[in-house]
Amino acid sequence: MEAVNKTFNFENLIGPYHEKLRAYAMNFTHDEDNAADLVQDTLLKAYRYYDKFMPETNFRAWLFTIMKNTFINDYRRKARVQRVVTVEEDLSSQQLMFSCSTNNGELKFINGDIAKALKTLPENLYDPFMRYFEGYKY
Structure with missing residues (x-):
């Protein structure tokens, strides 16, 4: 009521x-x-x-x-x-790319794929590639 x-x-x-x-x-x-x-x-x-x-x-x-x-x-x-x-x-x-956290698991797989691909390179291409990649000029 x-x-x-x-x-x-x-x-x-x-x-x-x-x-x-x-x-x-x-x-x-x-x-x-x-x-x-x-x-x-x-x-x-x-x-x-x-x-x-x-x-x-x-x-x-x-x-x-x-x-x-x-x-x-x-x-x-x-x-x-x-x-x-x-x-x-x-x-x-x-900016978004730098603000995101990295996925280390995915990075591990990518590095593994790169290592496999590098092993397939002939010796005469492997050494110059690695030296260039590591920052050497010649």
Whole structure:
């Protein structure tokens, strides 16, 4: 019975403010759909914490404060996510290559394949190749 009473009281209180909340949300979002979402989030939070509202205070100010704080928190969360994505997009493939850890297991297989290929070289090509590879000029 108390939950029904809470819902009835809450609905009666928000009635006159619903359109004003929508207009206030439009000031923040500049988009009908986002404004409707913001109003919905605001009303859900207000209903959830309705028992914390003190009747002798200003209900309108309480609602509008919830909306403002909800918008600010969502904005900060989205900005943080966007900043992370932007930083990753700005990294070049060269930077990503150096920032990745090396796969030593794969490197071991590659070195083994190179050693096998070098063993197939004739002696007259093996020595010059190895000297060049080790940094000798002649």
